[in-house]
Amino acid sequence: MTVVTVAVTGITAALLAAALKGMKGEYGVYLAAAAGFFIFLYGTGKLSSILEALKEIQSYIKLDSVYLTALIKMVGITYVAEFAAGICRDSGFGAVGTQIQVFGKLSVLAVSMPILLALLETLQVFLS
Numbered sequence: 001m002t003v004v005t006v007a008v009t010g011i012t013a014a015l016l017a018a019a020l021k022g023m024k025g026e027y028g029v030y031l032a033a034a035a036g037f038f039i040f041l042y043g044t045g046k047l048s049s050i051l052e053a054l055k056e057i058q059s060y061i062k063l064d065s066v067y068l069t070a071l072i073k074m075v076g077i078t079y080v081a082e083f084a085a086g087i088c089r090d091s092g093f094g095a096v097g098t099q100i101q102v103f104g105k106l107s108v109l110a111v112s113m114p115i116l117l118a119l120l121e122t123l124q125v126f127l128s
Helices: 003-023 025-045 047-061 065-090 094-127
Strands: none
Touching: 003 025, 025 047, 025 065, 047 065, 065 094
């Protein structure tokens, strides 16, 4: 599938969900969540090509794998948190969605701390 197929799937699901909200509101939410989950799974299927490209970049730059692993974790945390927050907001639970986003941001910060500390150590060596 291409981006166009995913976009058409999303638009179709949104229109059907809007039509269902008039009859049975919960079915519209279920349909939107199912479409979002389908698109999420399709997006994670693209990760193998991204990981291969990142490994090739790592071989050219001689980058420590810790940094690459942290980068992948941060992207994954962001993607999952945004997906879950969007589902919660669409379901009418905006406060829960906001809390998921805050937790996602804190998780990204926690994953990035070792990289920040390594950067500060490197700067300290150069400034000493």
